[in-house]
Amino acid sequence: xxxxxxxxxxGRRGVEGGEVRLPPGQYLTEDFPVLTAGPTLRVxxxxxxxxxxxxxxxxxxWDWQQLMALPSERPTVDLHCVTKWxxxxxxxxxxxxxxxxxxxxxxxxxAMVHSYxxxxxxxxxxxxxxxxxxxxxxxxxEDLTPEHGGPARLLVPHLYLWKSAKWVRGITLTDEDTPGFxxxxxxxxYGDPWREQRYQGD
Amino acid sequence: MARAAVxxxxxxxxxxxxxxxxxxxxxxxxxxxxxxxVPDWPGHLPGxxxxxxxxxxxxxxxxxxxxxxxxxxxxxxxxxxxxxxDGEVSPYLTQTLSVGDVIELRGPVGGWFVWRPxxxxxxxxxxxxxxxxxxxxMIRARRAAGSKALFRLIYSARTPEDRYYADELRxxxxxxxxxxxxxxxxxxxxxxxxxxxxxxxxxxxxxxxWPPDFQPACFVCGPTGFVEAVADxxxxxxxxxxxxxxxxxxxxxx
Amino acid sequence: MELFSDDFTDGNALAGxxxxxxxxxxxxxxxxxxxxxxxxxxxxxxVYAHAPGLVARCPSCQQVLMRLVRGPxxxxxxxxxxxxxxxxxxxx
Ligand SMILES: Cc1cc2nc3c(=O)[nH]c(=O)nc-3n(C[C@H](O)[C@H](O)[C@H](O)COP(=O)(O)OP(=O)(O)OC[C@H]3O[C@@H](n4cnc5c(N)ncnc54)[C@H](O)[C@@H]3O)c2cc1C
Ligand SMILES: [Zn+2]
Numbered sequence: 001x002x003x004x005x006x007x008x009x010x011g012r013r014g015v016e017g018g019e020v021r022l023p024p025g026q027y028l029t030e031d032f033p034v035l036t037a038g039p040t041l042r043v044x045x046x047x048x049x050x051x052x053x054x055x056x057x058x059x060x061x062w063d064w065q066q067l068m069a070l071p072s073e074r075p076t077v078d079l080h081c082v083t084k085w086x087x088x089x090x091x092x093x094x095x096x097x098x099x100x101x102x103x104x105x106x107x108x109x110x111a112m113v114h115s116y117x118x119x120x121x122x123x124x125x126x127x128x129x130x131x132x133x134x135x136x137x138x139x140x141x142e143d144l145t146p147e148h149g150g151p152a153r154l155l156v157p158h159l160y161l162w163k164s165a166k167w168v169r170g171i172t173l174t175d176e177d178t179p180g181f182x183x184x185x186x187x188x189x190y191g192d193p194w195r196e197q198r199y200q201g202d
Numbered sequence: 203m204a205r206a207a208v209x210x211x212x213x214x215x216x217x218x219x220x221x222x223x224x225x226x227x228x229x230x231x232x233x234x235x236x237x238x239x240v241p242d243w244p245g246h247l248p249g250x251x252x253x254x255x256x257x258x259x260x261x262x263x264x265x266x267x268x269x270x271x272x273x274x275x276x277x278x279x280x281x282x283x284x285x286x287x288d289g290e291v292s293p294y295l296t297q298t299l300s301v302g303d304v305i306e307l308r309g310p311v312g313g314w315f316v317w318r319p320x321x322x323x324x325x326x327x328x329x330x331x332x333x334x335x336x337x338x339x340m341i342r343a344r345r346a347a348g349s350k351a352l353f354r355l356i357y358s359a360r361t362p363e364d365r366y367y368a369d370e371l372r373x374x375x376x377x378x379x380x381x382x383x384x385x386x387x388x389x390x391x392x393x394x395x396x397x398x399x400x401x402x403x404x405x406x407x408x409x410x411x412w413p414p415d416f417q418p419a420c421f422v423c424g425p426t427g428f429v430e431a432v433a434d435x436x437x438x439x440x441x442x443x444x445x446x447x448x449x450x451x452x453x454x455x456x
Numbered sequence: 457m458e459l460f461s462d463d464f465t466d467g468n469a470l471a472g473x474x475x476x477x478x479x480x481x482x483x484x485x486x487x488x489x490x491x492x493x494x495x496x497x498x499x500x501x502x503v504y505a506h507a508p509g510l511v512a513r514c515p516s517c518q519q520v521l522m523r524l525v526r527g528p529x530x531x532x533x534x535x536x537x538x539x540x541x542x543x544x545x546x547x548x
Pocket of ligand 2: 489490491492493494514515516517518519
């Protein structure tokens, strides 16, 4: 798609990548762009719930108080958005999926993440485990704003950011991989930024 | 639309075209009209827009839409761009792009938010901020085509200094028979203005517009919040939703 | 659940991306929402563009009517939220 270069045009991008190593095709950004496939949702915490449903239909439910009562972690991670920006060293607070899945009896291979508002995204079950994924409710020490998916979003920073579903509501564990909102419209089922798995077939 | 006929009856695939800036003019301290020369431009209808693509040296590229400000005029295509301070594209277009520079554009596109000079129904144009751009193309096309359709423009601007095309609109309101122009100021009014600065309301649409029984074609354009509010007013006043066409520019602007 | 944001445009903004795929202007086509049954022009859909693709929603019920993703060598168009599209065709 190489177009005519506009001299002096840089886009909304901060400093040059320079020494930092970024996944292929990514550009560094300093701010935190808001991406959304629909209206921003305001989900009140008093009715908020998070539900894990296993492949046998067993349900595990947490309300906001219960989530807050669980041990939390404060990961600092790099974010890579498929729209080509990367933001480094972002700090979060949330509950590891290892904690939430501890008492869940499953042999599922895949997970479908559901959000308030109807958004979905799929990923392998394994990618939720081993300190790779959190239900995050604080960003930079502050409550996560609705624009960025608050009160709580999934955070799976080793995959492109569309997998880190905003306004997360639940996860369904399944034996088969079914494509989610973007995965059924051309985006990659796995989405590893380091292998530049943007689109199906990448 | 004046599109070159292609064997087999298919119109040509829409392609990115090189557009060279031939002149510019500042409409306000923060808005600039850019006139491009686009070889093989197929012509356009007032209200249509183009997509602009900018590409950085390292290959990063991004696209935005801009309404065409003038009626078809050979290979000339004029846009008026509002500077959005923290924006990605508009600062480049309004502050960096120089005469002789080339950008890419694709169009004309959009067959919905258009006025056809053959239409005889009265027209109500309501624009907020940069939303006046496609409406101005309609006003200019009306005169160029010698149309007798009755036009009314209600233009909401922050301050008198923020009005685009101020001199031209003054002259046209005097000379273009059947064109009325009224203003609403949201931040600061001219000296001696009868009303304090405020948002466009029902009374403004009532006074500056057409009654619903006239069945006017309504075109509403501007920042999304503005268009939402005005469209609601028009429907509440009894205008048929099918005759209210909108063009939302997104969250930025006024 | 409260909704607030004005980060959308009209279906008009789909004109270029769709005209890249189709030979006719699709924004004047009339679509019927598979969710609520409402009918309206593609130009009147609500379009969210700050996303990995373009998402068009029903102005009445917010249902996703269209998803358009443009990759370097393919475009994907998902229309499952749209029951039907009536497309005006230029006379022969
Ligand atoms: C059909 C159509 C016609 C248009 N015609 C005109 C015209 O004639 N004249 C004109 O001036 N404009 C027009 N626009 C608006 C134009 O396309 C741009 O939106 C505008 O110029 C701002 O672009 P930008 O790159 O400068 O700003 P952007 O970088 O797009 O930013 C705009 C605003 O949105 C915010 N923002 C940026 N990224 C995000 C994000 N990811 N999530 C949420 N918010 C974000 C920014 O902070 C800023 O306030 C038109 C738009 C449409 C759809
Ligand atoms: Zn609907």
